[in-house]
Amino acid sequence: MNKRTTRLFRICIMMLLLAAVLTGCGSGILFAPGTGESGIGEDPGAAEAPAPDHHTITVGFSQLGAESDWRSANTQSMLEAFDTDGYTLLYQNGQQKQSNQITAIRTFIQQEVDYIVLAPATETGWDTVLEEARDAGIPVILVDRRVDVADRSLYTCWVGSDFELESIKATAWLDAYTAKKGVSTDEVRIVNIQGTIGSTAQIGRTRGLANAVRANDWELLAQMSGDFTQTKGREVMAAFLQRFDDAIRVVYCENDNEAIGAIEAIESAGLTAGPDLDRGDLLVISFDGTSREALQLAREGRIACIAECNPLHGPRVRALIEMLERGETPEKFNYVEERIFSALPEVREITVDGVRYEVEKP
Numbered sequence: 001m002n003k004r005t006t007r008l009f010r011i012c013i014m015m016l017l018l019a020a021v022l023t024g025c026g027s028g029i030l031f032a033p034g035t036g037e038s039g040i041g042e043d044p045g046a047a048e049a050p051a052p053d054h055h056t057i058t059v060g061f062s063q064l065g066a067e068s069d070w071r072s073a074n075t076q077s078m079l080e081a082f083d084t085d086g087y088t089l090l091y092q093n094g095q096q097k098q099s100n101q102i103t104a105i106r107t108f109i110q111q112e113v114d115y116i117v118l119a120p121a122t123e124t125g126w127d128t129v130l131e132e133a134r135d136a137g138i139p140v141i142l143v144d145r146r147v148d149v150a151d152r153s154l155y156t157c158w159v160g161s162d163f164e165l166e167s168i169k170a171t172a173w174l175d176a177y178t179a180k181k182g183v184s185t186d187e188v189r190i191v192n193i194q195g196t197i198g199s200t201a202q203i204g205r206t207r208g209l210a211n212a213v214r215a216n217d218w219e220l221l222a223q224m225s226g227d228f229t230q231t232k233g234r235e236v237m238a239a240f241l242q243r244f245d246d247a248i249r250v251v252y253c254e255n256d257n258e259a260i261g262a263i264e265a266i267e268s269a270g271l272t273a274g275p276d277l278d279r280g281d282l283l284v285i286s287f288d289g290t291s292r293e294a295l296q297l298a299r300e301g302r303i304a305c306i307a308e309c310n311p312l313h314g315p316r317v318r319a320l321i322e323m324l325e326r327g328e329t330p331e332k333f334n335y336v337e338e339r340i341f342s343a344l345p346e347v348r349e350i351t352v353d354g355v356r357y358e359v360e361k362p
């Protein structure tokens with residue numbers, strides 16, 4: 001065969017092979033993307049390919065608001081975790097109002113989502129709407145804060161922090177630090193800028209402080225809610241300075257944004273947030289460790305200690321849903337591991353209930 005005939009023969013073979021594949025006479029079944037149907041006629045003799053499960057899992061996420069750096073990081077973590085094939089995330093920002101969150105949950109029920117994820121603003125008032133979700137056969141996963149309901153079967157599981165343990169770590173650090181600095185217990189006079197009243201984080205952090213005040217014979221001068229925001233933290237601190245003049249030695253803020261606001265008020269009053277109580281500094285304690293500004297203040301010693309509160313729950317929630325999709329039963333309560341930060345050299349570790357925690361540099 002001359003060259004031209006050979007080339008023509010090769011082209012014919014190629015056309016025959018291509019026709020075989022495209023008409024399904026070969027083994028391949030091509031699925032048109034996204035339809036779940038074979039895009040091309042199937043070969044009746046070919047082994048039945050398992051129908052691909054193109055069911056997308058729809059998750060309705062009711063976030064409580066956007067009050068803090070922690071909340072923003074928590075939301076971002078959820079959005080990223082579900083920005084992947086097989087999931088659709090419906091996100092609703094409750095803007096700090098439980099009524100908005102209840103409306104969001106009812107909307108998710110009407111939309112017949114597969115799962116509801118709830119980050120509740122405060123603990124009470126959820127029984128009715130969670131019963132509606134149960135009656136609709138939609139599992140509810142709680143993230144971050146908890147709910148106080150008569151029937152715990154109204155939610156499948158929860159993932160978040162042990163807020164009272166965070167407080168026990170922070171007050172253990174304060175106890176060790178004041179001992180190292182030779183500060184007598186009657187000098188440890190504290191004001192407490194609380195978080196959103198009735199939220200699990202506030203309840204745990206306030207309770208932990210109250211127990212430590214009692215156990216160490218410290219003095220709690222006053223407590224007031226800063227609602228986990230910088231603005232309220234500044235306002236509450238200014239009011240405390242007006243009321244207690246130079247009696248305050250320790251400022252216990254229940255999150256970083258309050259601590260940043262409190263330090264603004266302290267410095268506006270010509271005082272210093274710092275490590276030297278005997279020089280008249282005010283020692284600021286905080287929680288979260290999410291805000292870059294707060295971590296910088298901690299590196300400078302203007303925040304003395306931060307008990308970490310980890311916001312990155314997105315992958316954890318997705319893992320719980322994947323367990324449920326496999327028919328497995330997750331733990332009811334899933335706690336995250338958390339650290340403690342301070343740049344002050346005096347205390348490099350604390351021990352709580354026999355567990356040693358290294359004090360890490362911020």
Ligand code: GZL
Nearest residue numbers: 067068070144201228255309
């Ligand atoms: C804690 C979370 C708290 C953070 C605050 O898990 O609920 O709410 O500590 C946030 O920063 O506003």
